[in-house]
Amino acid sequence: xxxxxxxxxLGRLRDVVGxxxxxxxxxxxxxxxxxxxxxxxxxxxxVIPGSAAEVAQVVKICADAKVPITARSAxxxxxxxxxxxxxxxxxxxxxxxxILEIDGDNLRAVVEPxxxxxxxxxxxxxxxxxxxxxxxxxxxxxxxxxxxxxAGGPHTLLYGVTVNHVTGxxxxxxxxxxxxxxxxxxxxxSGYDLTGLFVGSEGTMGIATKIWVKIQPLPPVQKTLMAxxxxxxxxxxxVSAIVRSGILPAAIEMMDKLSIQAIEAASHAGYxxxxxAVLLLEVDGIPALVDELGERMAKVCRESGASEVRVAxxxxxxxxxxxxxxxxxxxxxxxxxxxYVMDGVVPRTRLPETLAKIDAISVRTGFKICNxxxxxxxxxxPLVLFDAFKPGQYEAVLRIGDEILRLCxxxxxxxxxxxxxxxxxxxxxxxxFSDDDLEVMDRIRRVFDPHGLMNPGxxxxxxxxxxxxxxxxxxxPRRASAVAGDGDVWV
Amino acid sequence: MAEPATLDFKRQxxxxxxxxxxxxxxxxxxxxxxxxxxxxxxxxxxxxxxxxGDSPRGxxxxxxxAALGLVAFDDPRFQAHIYQCFNCxxxxxxxxxxxxxxxxxxMARAMTxxxxxxxxxxxxxxxxxxxxxxxxxxxxxxLYRATRAARLPGLLRRSGAWKVLPLGKFAAFPxxxxxxxxxxxxxxLTPAQGTRRARVGLLIGCIxxxxxxxxxxxxxxxxxxNGCDVVVPEARVCCGALASHAGEAQTAERLxxxxxxxxxxxxxxxxxxxxxGCGSNMKEYELQLRNDASRREAGVAFxxxxxxxxxxLVAMGLRPPTRRIALRVAYQDxxxxxxxxxxxxxxxxxxxxxxxxxxxxxxxxDWCCGSAGVYNLTHPxxxxxxxxWKIRHIVDSGAQVIxxxxxxxxxxxxxxxxxxxxxxPVVHVMDLLGWAYGDExxxxxxxxxxxx
Ligand SMILES: Cc1cc2nc3c(=O)[nH]c(=O)nc-3n(C[C@H](O)[C@H](O)[C@H](O)COP(=O)(O)OP(=O)(O)OC[C@H]3O[C@@H](n4cnc5c(N)ncnc54)[C@H](O)[C@@H]3O)c2cc1C
Ligand code: SF4
Ligand code: SF4
Numbered sequence: 037x038x039x040x041x042x043x044x045x046l047g048r049l050r051d052v053v054g055x056x057x058x059x060x061x062x063x064x065x066x067x068x069x070x071x072x073x074x075x076x077x078x079x080x081x082x083v084i085p086g087s088a089a090e091v092a093q094v095v096k097i098c099a100d101a102k103v104p105i106t107a108r109s110a111x112x113x114x115x116x117x118x119x120x121x122x123x124x125x126x127x128x129x130x131x132x133x134x135i136l137e138i139d140g141d142n143l144r145a146v147v148e149p150x151x152x153x154x155x156x157x158x159x160x161x162x163x164x165x166x167x168x169x170x171x172x173x174x175x176x177x178x179x180x181x182x183x184x185x186x187a188g189g190p191h192t193l194l195y196g197v198t199v200n201h202v203t204g205x206x207x208x209x210x211x212x213x214x215x216x217x218x219x220x221x222x223x224x225x226s227g228y229d230l231t232g233l234f235v236g237s238e239g240t241m242g243i244a245t246k247i248w249v250k251i252q253p254l255p256p257v258q259k260t261l262m263a264x265x266x267x268x269x270x271x272x273x274x275v276s277a278i279v280r281s282g283i284l285p286a287a288i289e290m291m292d293k294l295s296i297q298a299i300e301a302a303s304h305a306g307y308x309x310x311x312x313a314v315l316l317l318e319v320d321g322i323p324a325l326v327d328e329l330g331e332r333m334a335k336v337c338r339e340s341g342a343s344e345v346r347v348a349x350x351x352x353x354x355x356x357x358x359x360x361x362x363x364x365x366x367x368x369x370x371x372x373x374x375x376y377v378m379d380g381v382v383p384r385t386r387l388p389e390t391l392a393k394i395d396a397i398s399v400r401t402g403f404k405i406c407n408x409x410x411x412x413x414x415x416x417x418p419l420v421l422f423d424a425f426k427p428g429q430y431e432a433v434l435r436i437g438d439e440i441l442r443l444c445x446x447x448x449x450x451x452x453x454x455x456x457x458x459x460x461x462x463x464x465x466x467x468x469f470s471d472d473d474l475e476v477m478d479r480i481r482r483v484f485d486p487h488g489l490m491n492p493g494x495x496x497x498x499x500x501x502x503x504x505x506x507x508x509x510x511x512x513p514r515r516a517s518a519v520a521g522d523g524d525v526w527v
Numbered sequence: 528m529a530e531p532a533t534l535d536f537k538r539q540x541x542x543x544x545x546x547x548x549x550x551x552x553x554x555x556x557x558x559x560x561x562x563x564x565x566x567x568x569x570x571x572x573x574x575x576x577x578x579x580g581d582s583p584r585g586x587x588x589x590x591x592x593a594a595l596g597l598v599a600f601d602d603p604r605f606q607a608h609i610y611q612c613f614n615c616x617x618x619x620x621x622x623x624x625x626x627x628x629x630x631x632x633x634m635a636r637a638m639t640x641x642x643x644x645x646x647x648x649x650x651x652x653x654x655x656x657x658x659x660x661x662x663x664x665x666x667x668x669x670l671y672r673a674t675r676a677a678r679l680p681g682l683l684r685r686s687g688a689w690k691v692l693p694l695g696k697f698a699a700f701p702x703x704x705x706x707x708x709x710x711x712x713x714x715x716l717t718p719a720q721g722t723r724r725a726r727v728g729l730l731i732g733c734i735x736x737x738x739x740x741x742x743x744x745x746x747x748x749x750x751x752x753n754g755c756d757v758v759v760p761e762a763r764v765c766c767g768a769l770a771s772h773a774g775e776a777q778t779a780e781r782l783x784x785x786x787x788x789x790x791x792x793x794x795x796x797x798x799x800x801x802x803x804g805c806g807s808n809m810k811e812y813e814l815q816l817r818n819d820a821s822r823r824e825a826g827v828a829f830x831x832x833x834x835x836x837x838x839x840l841v842a843m844g845l846r847p848p849t850r851r852i853a854l855r856v857a858y859q860d861x862x863x864x865x866x867x868x869x870x871x872x873x874x875x876x877x878x879x880x881x882x883x884x885x886x887x888x889x890x891x892x893d894w895c896c897g898s899a900g901v902y903n904l905t906h907p908x909x910x911x912x913x914x915x916w917k918i919r920h921i922v923d924s925g926a927q928v929i930x931x932x933x934x935x936x937x938x939x940x941x942x943x944x945x946x947x948x949x950x951x952p953v954v955h956v957m958d959l960l961g962w963a964y965g966d967e968x969x970x971x972x973x974x975x976x977x978x979x
Contacts, residue, residue: 369623
């Protein structure tokens with residue numbers, strides 16, 4: 037966009053949101069070039085709208101001018117989802133953080149996209165409810181961003197990820213319309229599930245301006261167990277044993293030795309520093325049930341090789357353990373100046389061998405790799421530790437990332453479990469989708485976004501702007517079907 | 528138009544090698560930030576201004592870019608965002624990555640004096656012209672108390688003149704505190720009562736002793752009641768907190784050295800401080816003395832002896848006070864206590880020891896009230912925004928009295944409550960403790976009634 041175009045567009049956007057909330061100063065643009073991933077790119081203009089109506093107008097003005105639009109909420113994306121690779125306008129939701137309605141009797145709430153995930157649960161708590169999906173970043177990430185990435189979390193093992201908890205959306209479409217899909221008081225099974233289609237579309241079809249979510253009564257009791265294992269292999273075999281035992285806990289998380297060290301340095305949560313691996317398990321429900329489940333779970337853990345099983349004795353200890361777990365990624369900042377997080381999925385049964393292969397990559401390349409992840413659904417988060425100030429390391433780390441995702445795909449898994457494809461994995465997506473799959477998806481997207489203006493350059497391989505997805509290079513493995521139904525990835 | 532350089536470390540480093548880092552910024556500390564954003568919802572300026580540049584992550588990013596020469600330290604936009612920060616360090620508590628935000632912010636501020644006119648004036652007059660000079664400070668303190676004795680605040684309020692005068696709101700709505708123009712200095716030694724348990728130094732502070740002399744007396748009383756010999760150095764010192772937090776590195780360094788000298792050679796078990804901002808600064812003399820190799824070690828050792836008053840008393844095991852104070856009290860966490868020193872429970876525990884006192888919690892007790900050192904003078908609009916939230920939460924809490932642990936917060940919140948027509952006095956934790964130990968001085972009417 038040249039200077040004159042930018043000024044003209046800025047003027048029109050300022051008419052909508054006011055001078056203070058639309059700006060194009062190159063200095064300020066530098067603050068919207070990043071998210072929690074290592075990717076960066078500068079936008080031309082940033083807009084901070086205050087209402088759904090303003091968002092709709094902003095989207096229309098940009099679409100009419102054929103300018104790319106990227107939604108950015110808390111920018112905790114680990115996949116570069118908010119990085120405006122095609123420049124254009126970035127829309128942030130820092131001002132749209134109101135909880136519009138809480139309807140306990142009908143178990144639902146209506147929120148603006150900028151409402152912080154945890155803030156919603158905190159507001160619900162005095163009323164006896166909570167919002168289930170709890171990404172580790174829940175203290176900062178927003179419901180809008182969660183809808184964008186279809187976020188998961190430790191407790192989504194039993195209760196389902198974001199898509200299972202969003203019942204309706206109000207959307208600003210490039211056509212300038214503000215439309216509502218779903219969001220009726222009573223659940224209905226008729227017609228296409230358009231809400232489901234939008235959740236996880238990473239801002240490539242439209243922008244969520246209002247979100248209807250399910251809320252759930254707080255469980256009467258929650259019990260958290262920590263099982264200590266000598267090594268990750270025994271711990272990952274234990275995960276299958278637990279699932280086989282017929283009880284599915286609300287959460288099964290794994291942390292390896294290096295992660296435990298980082299977590300303890302950051303939060304003194306009480307994890308054993310000498311353990312080879314630790315599983316964090318949670319069961320919830322009415323007291324009698326929880327006691328029974330807790331005991332059975334502890335038994336399975338011990339039988340599967342746990343040297344020790346501790347039960348959090350009170351809420352404070354339970355919170356400390358979870359706080360440690362949820363702060364794990366950021367705690368890596370204490371072990372290493374930079375790290376690169378992956379988000380591969382493998383069938384639970386392939387966990388031990390996959391972890392062993394990752395370990396072999398670490399030994400071969402000399403980069404430390406930690407593992408802290410949602411073990412229950414086989415969603416791995418290998419973190420490669422590196423130093424971006426050492427020439428060559430970043431490129432090497434990207435290659436390692438690619439190799440690990442390939443490994444996951446080959447094991448019958450996927451290249452992302454919850455962080456989204458974003459910018460970072462748009463090439464890796466070929467490991468799980470064929471050209472035909474991608475073309476179908478692209479056609480669906482274009483129904484809503486015919487000119488490819490919504491978060492361009494994301495999700496699809498290649499540049500994703502003008503052209504249809506580029507054809508797969510020769511070496512990419514071809515897969516007939518998408519991952520769902522392939523192996524036992526989805527529980 | 529040429530593309531501005533981006534901070535694409537990874538590839539840029541491969542191409543151009545490792546960039547050189549500005550002297551004066553510790554890049555290792557800056558790189559602790561992994562830009563995850565977990566601190567954003569805890570930042571008061573982000574909540575007010577909604578702009579990434581006014582968030583902790585945005586500020587760390589800008590400091591990183593400036594340190595690498597991608598933007599200039601004296602760029603007015605850099606300065607605006609950096610000086611718009613409360614330096615409340617709430618982000619430090621929120622950050623799982625262990626970013627030492629306060630330290631990085633002080634380094635960044637030291638790289639660039641502010642251009643905001645109001646900010647420059649405050650520095651010239653207050654930080655460098657007044658606080659470091661004991662004589663001038665005494666005169667100012669006398670003047671302040673004399674105007675109170677002459678009932679100037681009431682006149683300002685009735686005439687409405689406070690709305691237009693500089694500092695008018697603070698003059699018109701002063702906190703409960705000293706109003707006798709003359710005051711007798713604290714004795715050089717207040718002996719321990721009962722079994723002697725420790726020998727401690729007490730920092731009486733600069734502003735603290737002029738405006739809250741009674742609080743210092745009651746702190747000494749509480750310490751001596753708990754078996755401490757309380758030593759007050761003869762040399763009147765300012766610890767340099769306001770200067771360091773504002774990035775006046777040279778003044779801060781000089782004052783740090785002077786404070787250490789004042790307490791040296793006294794065989795003290797601890798140096799007790801009742802002003803959160805001062806305590807947090809004195810616990811970080813390593814940072815203040817970073818450019819003085821000869822003193823840095825001594826600074827680290829000195830810092831280890833520094834304790835907040837309630838931190839020290841609770842750790843020692845507080846002897847229960849006997850006088851009842853039947854009041855509903857909410858504790859307002861001073862930023863530099865809760866975030867700067869991670870002292871959160873101790874003031875509450877101390878208050879709960881007072882018979883009859885009911886401790887209630889307000890929402891967001893650990894959010895900045897907008898006082899933030901000299902911030903309420905340099906950036907009144909954003910400061911007022913934070914104060915408005917605070918006042919709302921206080922009123923909702925139903926508390927009759929607010930306890931805090933820092934002179935700045937007490938001044939600010941007290942002003943806000945009075946201006947809003949609320950009769951909710953704001954006092955120091957040590958005031959309540961001192962009254963519970965039998966002191967009578969300066970108790971506001973509602974407290975006096977509750978003690979009867
Ligand atoms: C420490 C840490 C831990 C994490 N742990 C987890 C975890 O356990 N589980 C998990 O799933 N993720 C996790 N993440 C990743 C991240 O927090 C999630 O992807 C989250 O959903 C992003 O929310 P956000 O508000 O930050 O959105 P952003 O990062 O701002 O945006 C994410 C994507 O959604 C799009 N988007 C944003 N707002 C809208 C909107 N209103 N309408 C349409 N599209 C929109 C954006 O364009 C972008 O593509 C973690 C991240 C960090 C830094
Ligand atoms: S300061 Fe800490 S919490 Fe904030 S973005 Fe940086 S690492 Fe994350
Ligand atoms: S110190 Fe306070 S105001 Fe400054 S960035 Fe951190 S949280 Fe925000």
